[in-house]
Amino acid sequence: MASGVALKSRILGGLWGHAVGDALGVPVEFCSRQERERDPVADLRGFGTHNQPPGTWSDDTSLTLCTIDTLLHSGEDYGALGRSFVRWLNAEVWTAHGSVFDVGIATASAIRRLARGVAPLEAGRYDEDSNGNGSLMRMLPVAIWFAGRPAADTIEAAHRYSALTHRHPRSQVGCAIYCLTVQRLMTGGVPNAAVDMAWRDVNAHYDTASFASELSVYSRLVPVKMFEKLHAQAIRGSGYVVDALEASIWCLLNSRSFEEAVLKAINLGEDTDTTGSITGALAGVHYGLEAIPVVWRAALARSDDLDKLFNAFADRAASAA
Numbered sequence: 001m002a003s004g005v006a007l008k009s010r011i012l013g014g015l016w017g018h019a020v021g022d023a024l025g026v027p028v029e030f031c032s033r034q035e036r037e038r039d040p041v042a043d044l045r046g047f048g049t050h051n052q053p054p055g056t057w058s059d060d061t062s063l064t065l066c067t068i069d070t071l072l073h074s075g076e077d078y079g080a081l082g083r084s085f086v087r088w089l090n091a092e093v094w095t096a097h098g099s100v101f102d103v104g105i106a107t108a109s110a111i112r113r114l115a116r117g118v119a120p121l122e123a124g125r126y127d128e129d130s131n132g133n134g135s136l137m138r139m140l141p142v143a144i145w146f147a148g149r150p151a152a153d154t155i156e157a158a159h160r161y162s163a164l165t166h167r168h169p170r171s172q173v174g175c176a177i178y179c180l181t182v183q184r185l186m187t188g189g190v191p192n193a194a195v196d197m198a199w200r201d202v203n204a205h206y207d208t209a210s211f212a213s214e215l216s217v218y219s220r221l222v223p224v225k226m227f228e229k230l231h232a233q234a235i236r237g238s239g240y241v242v243d244a245l246e247a248s249i250w251c252l253l254n255s256r257s258f259e260e261a262v263l264k265a266i267n268l269g270e271d272t273d274t275t276g277s278i279t280g281a282l283a284g285v286h287y288g289l290e291a292i293p294v295v296w297r298a299a300l301a302r303s304d305d306l307d308k309l310f311n312a313f314a315d316r317a318a319s320a321a
């Protein structure tokens with residue numbers, strides 16, 4: 001199964017999986033677990049929470065697309081990335097249908113700070129209450145771009161990329177664990193080994209008190225064999241960065257296909273588009289592009305534009321790795 005997947009298929013699987021997971025979750029964002037138990041999501045739907053047609057992706061994918069576009073054309077340029085985020089919030093680039101219908105509070109306020117000229121790496125809020133999943137949801141391209149380099153480079157890059165909207169160490173640590181997990185999956189690691197190695201890398205890296213203490217907030221992830229066995233009632237699909245990272249990894253560990261993983265994430269309820277997108281990315285990297293239903297990809301808004309951008313990024317990343 002997933003062990004024979006080519007690197008480019010894994011990268012494209014992650015990128016499409018992210019967008020598909022977002023679009024599956026958009027119509028039911030903010031719904032409760034109980035509602036999803038009564039009426040589980042099993043396919044792309046339309047309308048609902050944001051009254052958008054089927055296949056509409058949201059801020060999670062838009063900001064991911066801004067990041068891909070900037071990496072491709074400007075490399076690791078945080079000023080250019082910040083300008084791209086500002087243009088998106090003004091609905092000038094990378095919206096599904098020409099409007100911004102979904103944006104988190106911390107992300108919106110940070111992008112307004114960027115627009116006012118605040119330095120990109122100081123734009124995100126630093127307080128403990130600003131630890132939503134808004135930077136985690138756009139971290140996939142960072143994982144792909146920094147793959148093949150030492151773990152320390154990826155960890156520090158994840159911190160910097162998070163800082164544009166989420167500068168608290170808890171968000172930064174969550175992004176680092178996620179990026180390292182994606183990278184281990186890219187090289188064909190099985191999910192529980194990928195998470196275990198990501199944990200060992202961050203644990204070895206953090207020697208300052210502020211980061212080491214934040215790492216303990218994520219300690220339910222290990223041992224992975226025990227985390228995997230937690231009951232669904234112990235997992236939440238909320239907008240909190242720790243819940244979101246746990247939910248995405250738990251869904252990957254407890255599924256045997258791309259569809260099972262991403263639908264399981266969405267049917268946790270709450271912040272369904274973000275849980276769906278970050279789980280879809282992990283599952284897409286693990287199972288590869290061919291495991292994502294073609295009808296789901298084809299039904300996405302601007303699927304031709306996505307195809308062009310994703311292929312250009314995957315070609316660049318696969319040749320660098």
Ligand SMILES: [Mg+2]
Pocket residue numbers: 058059060102273274
């Ligand atoms: Mg969203």
